Amino acid sequence: MALLMFFAITFTPMLHGAPRVTACVPAIYVFGDSLADVGNNNHLEVAEINKANFPHNGVDFPDRVSTGRFSNGYNGIDFIAKKLGFERSPPPYLSLTNVTQMLIGVNFASGGSGVLDTTGPGTITFSAQIAYFRNVSRALAEQMGDELAKTRLSESLFLISTANNDMFAYYYATGAKNTTSNDHFISSLVDKFENHLQSLYQLGGRRFWIAGAGKIGCIPFLRSRSTSGGCVEELNEMARRFNEVAMPRLNQLSLQLEGMKYSYTNYYDSKMALKMTPGALRFKELTSACCGGGKYNGASQCTLNASYCSNRDEHYFWDWFHPTQAAYKLVAQVAYNGTKGISTP
Known part of the structure; x- marks a missing residue:
């Protein structure tokens, strides 16, 4: 299902203090890891690998600001928000100072975190992100009833x-x-993921977009550590299995929970996405990172002392783990349009 098919009407906020936007939804709430983080980790004492609030990150962001996004500019959440009619994506939860800032939504994502509480020590776990959302939902109820x-x-x-x-x-x-x-492991991981979705449903969530796993074994970081420069197929197989197990579980969950709607974008077949999405052919470099060091630019982190490419829009990877702004834009386009064979149902 395409994200655009979720929404038949536009929404114009009329609440006192709400930003003046005409969007497809009243608000966006974001949960996840570094692919979605817009600055929460700036406020945490975590390892440098889980932070991005320093150059060269943000080199293509307005005013070249290193916002904490793991990107040379915007990330996929930003592009989805714009496609839905918002001027900007929602702010990071840890930067909020008043309830008005919550009216277009909140981003709870934390780089390095995962579905399991044991993943990413020091980051905001998915459980903690949901707890923060509970605080937001209570604040909204106090303000508007x-x-x-x-x-x-x-x-x-x-x-x-x-x-x-x-x-x-x-x-x-x-x-x-x-x-x-x-x-x-994959079955237990999907079990926990399903539990988190049920928690969000119980707190009021009804419409969900879920990014499936891509070929995570092919990131520059892993290629740089391979003698052949190839992918880690064990990880790719795990990602494939995660999608395979998660998709029918989500379908069953949507049948059990009244009013739940979802779109699952399976990024595992990235080659299919590249072939089927207009503008994707501009990517001339699909294996090496733009910014970093060593083999495939994936042996070290993108920092101020690292070199970075000038043709960033032609690279799929920005750093050793994350896509470029151009690739994030493609990701958002695939999700929004509901590219056949990639987005379900």
């Missing part, structure tokens, strides 16, 4: 991008060589 807040949340869009870091952590802990153990 229970019924109006309930309606607002039911019409809002919940964006979720997570699980990649859980699979990375599992791979580095076990080597992911045993298929039976891998399948058990």
